[in-house]
Amino acid sequence: MxxxxxxxxxxxxxxxxxxxxxxxxxxxxxxATGITLYADLPGVPKxxxxxxVEGETLLIEAELVLAVPQDMQxxxxxxxxxxxxxxxxLSRELDPDxxxxxxxxxxxxxxxxxxxxxxxxxxxxxxx
Amino acid sequence: MYRSLFPRDLFAEVDRLQRELxxxxxxxxxxxxxxxxxxxxxxxxxxxKSVEVYAFAPGIDPAGIEINLERxxxxxxxxxxxxxxxDDGKTTAHINERFQGRFRRVLSLPxxxxxxxxNASYRDGVLHVSxxxxxxxxxxxxxxx
Numbered sequence: 001m002x003x004x005x006x007x008x009x010x011x012x013x014x015x016x017x018x019x020x021x022x023x024x025x026x027x028x029x030x031x032a033t034g035i036t037l038y039a040d041l042p043g044v045p046k047x048x049x050x051x052x053v054e055g056e057t058l059l060i061e062a063e064l065v066l067a068v069p070q071d072m073q074x075x076x077x078x079x080x081x082x083x084x085x086x087x088x089x090l091s092r093e094l095d096p097d098x099x100x101x102x103x104x105x106x107x108x109x110x111x112x113x114x115x116x117x118x119x120x121x122x123x124x125x126x127x128x
Numbered sequence: 129m130y131r132s133l134f135p136r137d138l139f140a141e142v143d144r145l146q147r148e149l150x151x152x153x154x155x156x157x158x159x160x161x162x163x164x165x166x167x168x169x170x171x172x173x174x175x176x177k178s179v180e181v182y183a184f185a186p187g188i189d190p191a192g193i194e195i196n197l198e199r200x201x202x203x204x205x206x207x208x209x210x211x212x213x214x215d216d217g218k219t220t221a222h223i224n225e226r227f228q229g230r231f232r233r234v235l236s237l238p239x240x241x242x243x244x245x246x247n248a249s250y251r252d253g254v255l256h257v258s259x260x261x262x263x264x265x266x267x268x269x270x271x272x273x
Binding site: 020025026027028029030031032035038040041042043044045065066068069071072073074075076077078079104105106107 | 146168169170171172173174175176178180182184185186187188211212213218219220221222223224225226227250252253254
């Protein structure tokens with residue numbers, strides 16, 4: 001018997017089963033009222049973009065669609081995958097129900113506002 | 129070393145194959161000008177009638193992209209504005225990975241292209257440049273009389 005067969009741990013197997021994906025580059029900017037995230041997703045039409053919040057995780061998944069001629073043969077490819085995936089962990093003061101997203105020219109813009117109670121408030125000092 | 133006739137784990141094998149394939153792509157440099165990795169990423173393919181170039185350049189005003197073809201050398205240049213706001217002390221950039229500033233990528237095309245027949249379009253952040261090959265260079269079927 002080949003005893004190498006049992007050296008593979010379950011974790012390794014599941015990791016290799018995960019389809020490798022492109023990691024979209026992002027900018028994340030925070031201001032007083034929330035966070036704005038920009039992600040580069042070239043080649044992604046609106047209907048192939050999937051942004052969702054699962055628990056505290058923000059998940060961006062997208063499919064690259066390129067109309068190439070049928071008889072084309074690739075001679076050089078720097079982008080070799082057609083799937084984008086990236087996940088972020090949200091912190092508690094962000095409001096996952098109010099995330100807004102827009103996609104234009106291959107750039108996704110996400111706005112995640114801070115929850116009401118986390119918004120900065122000016123407290124007026126009462127003179128007694 | 130003895131190798132089993134049946135691979136231990138099909139998925140591990142596929143993964144290994146994929147990595148080997150990726151490496152072989154990485155080491156091949158098809159032109160003397162090379163293909164430096166940069167912005168925008170380029171994919172190039174060819175058909176019997178044309179050469180197709182795809183530049184992955186999201187978030188750019190199409191009017192600001194300059195494409196030049198000179199003596200078989202294709203140049204794509206332009207500028208990408210920064211998404212970061214001016215530093216006013218009220219915002220914090222936590223992650224800043226996206227490209228900003230001027231870019232320029234150059235690649236040499238095959239000899240048989242027709243410099244007069246170039247088409248460029250921009251869609252979903254991908255610039256597609258299609259260069260036709262010359263009629264005389266295209267494969268032709270010759271009828272026997």
